[in-house]
Amino acid sequence: MHKLNRTNRDKVQQFVAITGASEKNALQTLKATDWQLEAAFDVFYSQPQPRSNADMRRLEELYNRYKDKYSDMILADGISVLCSDLQVEPQDIVTLVLSWHMNAATACEFSKEEFVGGLQALGVDSIKKLQEKLSFMRSELKDEQKFHEIYNFSFGWAKEKGQKSLALDTAIGMWQLLFAEREWPLLNHWCDFLQDRHNKAISKDTWEQLLEFARTVEPALSNYDAEGAWPYLIDEFVEYLYDKSVVEK
Amino acid sequence: MEPKIIDFEQGWDYIETGITALKRHSESLPVPKFTLEQYCDLYTAVYKMCVQKSPYDFSSQLYQKCCETMEEYMNSTVLPALNEKLGDEYMLLRELVERWSNYKVLVRALSHIFFYLQRFFIVRESLPSIETVGMGYFRDLVYNKLQSKVREAVLALVDKEREGEDIDRKVTKRVLEFYIEIGMERYEQDFESFMLKDTASYYSRKASSWIQEDDSINDYIFKSEQCLQKEKERVSHYLHFSSEPKLVKVVEHELFVVHENQILEKTHAEKQIGLGPLAKIFKQHVEDTTINAKEQVLIRKVIELHEVYMVTECFQSHTLFHKDLKRAVAGSDALLATFCDRIILKKWGSEELSEEDIEKVVMFLAYISDEKDIFAEFYRKKLALRLLLNRGVSDDHERSILTKLKQQNRGQFTFKMERMINDLTLSRENQNSFKEYVAKPGIGLTVTVLTSGIWPSYKTFGINLPNEMVKCVEVFKEFYETKTKGRKLTWIHSLGTCHVNGKFDQKSIELIVSTHQAVVLLLFNTKDKLSYNDIQTQLNVGHEDLVWLLYSLSCGKYKILIKEPATETVSRTDVFEFNSKFTARMCRVKIPLPHVNDKKKVIEDVDKDRRYAIDATIVRIMKGKKALGLQQLVSECVQQLNQMFKPDIKTIKMRIEDLITRDYLERDRENPNMFRYLA
Numbered sequence: 001m002h003k004l005n006r007t008n009r010d011k012v013q014q015f016v017a018i019t020g021a022s023e024k025n026a027l028q029t030l031k032a033t034d035w036q037l038e039a040a041f042d043v044f045y046s047q048p049q050p051r052s053n054a055d056m057r058r059l060e061e062l063y064n065r066y067k068d069k070y071s072d073m074i075l076a077d078g079i080s081v082l083c084s085d086l087q088v089e090p091q092d093i094v095t096l097v098l099s100w101h102m103n104a105a106t107a108c109e110f111s112k113e114e115f116v117g118g119l120q121a122l123g124v125d126s127i128k129k130l131q132e133k134l135s136f137m138r139s140e141l142k143d144e145q146k147f148h149e150i151y152n153f154s155f156g157w158a159k160e161k162g163q164k165s166l167a168l169d170t171a172i173g174m175w176q177l178l179f180a181e182r183e184w185p186l187l188n189h190w191c192d193f194l195q196d197r198h199n200k201a202i203s204k205d206t207w208e209q210l211l212e213f214a215r216t217v218e219p220a221l222s223n224y225d226a227e228g229a230w231p232y233l234i235d236e237f238v239e240y241l242y243d244k245s246v247v248e249k
Numbered sequence: 250m251e252p253k254i255i256d257f258e259q260g261w262d263y264i265e266t267g268i269t270a271l272k273r274h275s276e277s278l279p280v281p282k283f284t285l286e287q288y289c290d291l292y293t294a295v296y297k298m299c300v301q302k303s304p305y306d307f308s309s310q311l312y313q314k315c316c317e318t319m320e321e322y323m324n325s326t327v328l329p330a331l332n333e334k335l336g337d338e339y340m341l342l343r344e345l346v347e348r349w350s351n352y353k354v355l356v357r358a359l360s361h362i363f364f365y366l367q368r369f370f371i372v373r374e375s376l377p378s379i380e381t382v383g384m385g386y387f388r389d390l391v392y393n394k395l396q397s398k399v400r401e402a403v404l405a406l407v408d409k410e411r412e413g414e415d416i417d418r419k420v421t422k423r424v425l426e427f428y429i430e431i432g433m434e435r436y437e438q439d440f441e442s443f444m445l446k447d448t449a450s451y452y453s454r455k456a457s458s459w460i461q462e463d464d465s466i467n468d469y470i471f472k473s474e475q476c477l478q479k480e481k482e483r484v485s486h487y488l489h490f491s492s493e494p495k496l497v498k499v500v501e502h503e504l505f506v507v508h509e510n511q512i513l514e515k516t517h518a519e520k521q522i523g524l525g526p527l528a529k530i531f532k533q534h535v536e537d538t539t540i541n542a543k544e545q546v547l548i549r550k551v552i553e554l555h556e557v558y559m560v561t562e563c564f565q566s567h568t569l570f571h572k573d574l575k576r577a578v579a580g581s582d583a584l585l586a587t588f589c590d591r592i593i594l595k596k597w598g599s600e601e602l603s604e605e606d607i608e609k610v611v612m613f614l615a616y617i618s619d620e621k622d623i624f625a626e627f628y629r630k631k632l633a634l635r636l637l638l639n640r641g642v643s644d645d646h647e648r649s650i651l652t653k654l655k656q657q658n659r660g661q662f663t664f665k666m667e668r669m670i671n672d673l674t675l676s677r678e679n680q681n682s683f684k685e686y687v688a689k690p691g692i693g694l695t696v697t698v699l700t701s702g703i704w705p706s707y708k709t710f711g712i713n714l715p716n717e718m719v720k721c722v723e724v725f726k727e728f729y730e731t732k733t734k735g736r737k738l739t740w741i742h743s744l745g746t747c748h749v750n751g752k753f754d755q756k757s758i759e760l761i762v763s764t765h766q767a768v769v770l771l772l773f774n775t776k777d778k779l780s781y782n783d784i785q786t787q788l789n790v791g792h793e794d795l796v797w798l799l800y801s802l803s804c805g806k807y808k809i810l811i812k813e814p815a816t817e818t819v820s821r822t823d824v825f826e827f828n829s830k831f832t833a834r835m836c837r838v839k840i841p842l843p844h845v846n847d848k849k850k851v852i853e854d855v856d857k858d859r860r861y862a863i864d865a866t867i868v869r870i871m872k873g874k875k876a877l878g879l880q881q882l883v884s885e886c887v888q889q890l891n892q893m894f895k896p897d898i899k900t901i902k903m904r905i906e907d908l909i910t911r912d913y914l915e916r917d918r919e920n921p922n923m924f925r926y927l928a
Contacts, residue, residue: 164910205909205916212921229879229922232902 011037018136019044020123038143045101045121055125059116062127066115074110085127086134093177097137100153107158141181148211151178155207165201168194175210184214186241193240198233206231221247257307260298261314267291268318268359272326275355291362299365308370315363319356319383323390327352331395338402339417345399346423349387349430356383388431399424400440404447410483411451422487429489441492445499452476452503460508473504590631611653622894625662626855628654630705632666636673637697637744644670661893668703679732686728693748694721698729701739706854709741713789715771718764742768751809755832760809761839765798770809773827780824792821799825801842807833809840863896863904868913871926879905879922 004012008030015026015037021044033039066078074082083090102118104110110118124130140146158174159166166174172191179187190210194202209231217224224238241247267287274283298307327348334340360367360379371378377385392399403424406416428436455476459469480500484493632647647670655663676697683696714722726738745764749771750757762770772779772787785795796819803812803825810825863886870885871877877885883901890896905924908914917923 203906203910205906209916209921227880229902229916229924231906232899235899235902 008035011035015040015044020129045123055120056116058125059119062119062125063112063115066110067112072112074115076108079108079110086131088134091177093141093181094134094137096154096157096177097140097150099157100150101137103153104157106161147182151211152208154178155204163201165203166207167201168199171202171207179214185219186214186246189241189244189246190237193237197236197240202233203231206233209234219247254301254305255294255297256305257298257310260294260307261311263294264291264311264362265318267362271358271362272322272355275351275358277351288361292364295363296365299370308366309374311363312366312370312376315359315366315379316382319359319386320390322352322355323386327387328391328394331391335395335398338398338405339420341395341398342402342406342420342424345395346420346427348391349427350423352383352387356380359383384431388435392431392435396439400443403440404444407444407483408447408451411479418486425487425489436489441489441495444488444492445495448480448496449499449503452500453507456504456508460511476500476504590635611656621662622859623852623855625666625893626705626851626858629666629669630851632669633705636669644674665703668700672699672703673697682732683725683728686731687724694725696725698738699741707741707743709739709743710791710794711789712742712765712768713787714742714768717771718768751831753831754829756836758831758833758835759837761837763842765794766802766840766842769798769802773810777829778824778826781819781821784825795819797842799823801840805840807831807838807840859894859896859900860904862890862893863901864908866890867901867904867908868926871914871924874926876917876923876925878920879924882924 011030012023012026015021015030016023019026019041021029025044026040029040029044030037033043063074066074066082068075068078079095080090083092083095088094098118099107099110101122102110102114104114104118119125119130122130122133124133141150154174155166158170172194175187175191184190213230213234221238221241226235226238230238242249267290270283270287295311298305298311301307330348331341331344334344356379360383363379367378370376403421406421410416425436425440428440456473459472477497477500480496481493484490484496488496635647648667651663651666651670654666676699679698680695683694722740729736729738742764747762747764747767749760749762749767751760751770760770768788769784772784781795781799784799785792788795790798799810799812799819802808803810804817804819808828809831811828812819813824813826866886866889867882870882870889879902882905883898886901887896887898905914909916909924912927914924915927917925
């Protein structure tokens with residue numbers, strides 16, 4: 001440690017505090033990523049964590065605490081107990097980030113593999129430690145790249161099993177939740193438009209392209225390209241905005 | 250110290266003197282200059298009289314006096330001055346605009362002097378402002394009395410100008426501005442409507458005399474265009490701009506529409522082309538010819554128009570004219586197909602129609618190139634009916650017509666139709682070997698095997714067949730399996746026909762009915778009376794379909810079944826009885842099934858086919874290119890499909906998205922304008 005300059009020493013400490021990794025591990029990871037904290041986190045969390053028997057046992061215990069009585073999964077009841085243990089509302093967006101870390105296939109359920117694997121990847125083995133991670137998880141939403149991933153992840157997560165598209169009500173709920181994190185002035189018009197004119201489920205392509213639209217197209221539509229390959233629903237939305245004179249042509 | 254109270258008489262005297270001076274001033278009579286100080290003094294006087302404590306607050310009296318002054322001015326000065334000029338129209342107009350502009354100055358001055366009244370008393374009592382009252386007096390006391398005189402004077406000026414005289418446009422413009430100032434509705438009602446009538450009769454006279462003078466058509470058109478131009482200039486010189494479209498319409502109507510037949514005749518005779526205005530006349534002509542025509546006559550008329558004006562080359566197939574004809578037949582693809590049907594069946598009323606007419610239709614099809622596939626779909630339906638109901642048209646004849654259609658279009662257009670005729674030929678051969686196969690009399694069964702997907706789809710519903718029929722069906726199935734391997738037969742009973750012998754009291758009658766109707770009738774072999782519910786349980790048919798069948802047998806022209814109660818609709822509580830008293834003049838009777846309107850279904854079918862066609866085209870293109878930008882994909886797609894129809898870009902986009910959902914394509918991760926083919 002003594003060879004490091006002050007900023008880098010701070011970074012190592014910060015890294016250790018957040019990830020719970022050993023100092024040696026932190027040093028290696030940070031060096032490998034050229035002292036970029038964000039990148040180091042990415043590398044750290046994408047590496048398989050060394051499993052020690054001890055934390056495996058604790059994770060099993062945790063899992064069993066929330067597991068459904070009749071099936072080998074954590075279902076809605078278990079999740080609401082988990083939320084109250086963590087002292088967060090089930091509707092809190094942080095539960096979405098948690099599901100993303102667990103790579104959960106469907107909303108309101110975790111398989112054992114997802115739950116244990118997710119907690120391992122996060123490097124926590126107790127509720128207390130997980131709770132301490134919450135603020136970090138919230139901060140991940142501010143990261144453009146991660147937000148993008150979480151946004152795309154949430155489509156598959158929120159849709160009904162076996163369906164190809166996302167029910168409109170659910171989609172609107174998810175958009176309201178997600179765009180609460182990054183403001184998009186046209187959100188309410190978009191939701192009104194869907195209920196007024198569309199009233200059908202949302203396809204994956206439309207879901208993914210909407211974030212692109214919200215990110216790249218000005219709310220005044222000044223740089224909207226009618227010739228572009230936007231999904232037709234977005235084209236219709238633009239027409240709707242002109243029709244309703246929300247936006248001047 | 251209390252300010253000195255001004256009593257009303259004293260105060261008003263002072264103000265009145267001022268107003269008199271103002272009046273003279275406004276009429277530009279020689280008076281000493283009205284100074285700003287005088288204004289201020291008058292304002293102050295009014296102000297003081299309004300702020301004195303009651304009973305010395307004279308606001309209301311002042312307002313009244315002021316109004317009276319204006320009224321009196323109208324009656325004693327303005328009106329007499331105008332009346333003096335009644336003899337000379339032009340002088341009258343001059344005096345009017347002069348008086349009006351002076352009066353406006355006066356009213357404005359008054360409202361300045363009484364400004365204090367305006368701000369408090371008038372607002373508080375919600376009275377009309379001094380200006381409003383002033384304008385009202387002029388309108389009611391002066392204008393209303395002279396209204397017709399003024400209008401006549403203006404119209405006389407306009408007429409003079411049309412005949413080439415110079416008129417004082419400035420005064421005319423001011424008069425019309427005056428109309429607008431006292432209210433747009435005065436302009437429209439008191440002046441414009443009369444002006445338009447006047448214009449109409451003027452040009453009506455002109456047009457008939459020009460037509461009679463027997464000038465060449467080009468001269469006529471030239472003159473008319475000039476008139477139109479002049480009228481437009483007139484609007485810009487002194488009329489209100491809103492009059493232009495109305496005026497142009499009136500003039501066009503008189504010059505072109507009224508005489509459209511003569512004009513077109515002349516054009517046709519002279520083979521001259523003056524495109525712009527002619528196109529307008531032609532459009533009108535097409536509209537007039539087609540607007541009241543009944544559906545089938547419409548097609549006939551449009552084809553005639555096409556024949557006369559396009560084929561004879563007098564319009565040299567100019568696109569301006571295409572559009573009009575096209576508009577006239579928009580959405581009548583079904584009619585065109587019906588028209589063909591009638592020609593082929595030789596059933597066009599008393600008129601003789603020949604193969605030549607078919608050729609005309611084929612030529613005409615070029616005009617509806619956006620919607621050719623809809624025509625094809627309707628044509629296919631009609632063809633199917635002709636073939637299946639054996640309408641006595643030979644296969645060769647049908648084939649020769651298809652060849653003609655094929656020449657104008659691509660093979661795809663007639664592909665299904667040709668296969669349909671082949672199906673029928675094959676079925677006839679099959680039928681012969683079936684007869685040999687059965688080799689015993691007793692089964693009178695004719696089966697036509699159609700290839701699914703080639704023929705229009707037919708509505709079919711399940712029904713419990715009686716044993717006799719079940720046996721027939723099975724025999725045929727056995728036979729068919731000896732001839733082919735692995736083909737599935739679906740029976741479309743709705744297209745079947747049965748001959749049923751009815752033993753009625755008077756005589757036996759052969760009833761020609763559909764298979765479904767026959768199945769219902771056969772139930773009455775064992776029982777004379779059956780309730781609706783009995784029939785439904787025995788046949789196992791849906792409510793809607795059964796109602797349809799029973800209706801045809803009990804409520805139509807031929808009542809084979811008696812329905813209780815004897816109403817015009819079939820309901821679940823009805824009871825049916827065999828009508829043994831039934832008789833007819835002929836010994837063979839066809840009992841029709843009420844027609845189900847299928848136009849909507851055809852459109853839906855076409856839409857579905859179009860979706861498949863677009864999907865197939867996109868996949869074909871992408872399979873070759875692997876990755877392609879949206880613009881190229883759309884343009885290739887349009888290019889490949891436009892022989893059949895014009896796919897719109899929106900639909901193509903929707904199909905692309907659908908293919909993404911179905912995992913045929915994906916959007917490129919990096920470039921969202923790019924699509925990739927997923928093998």
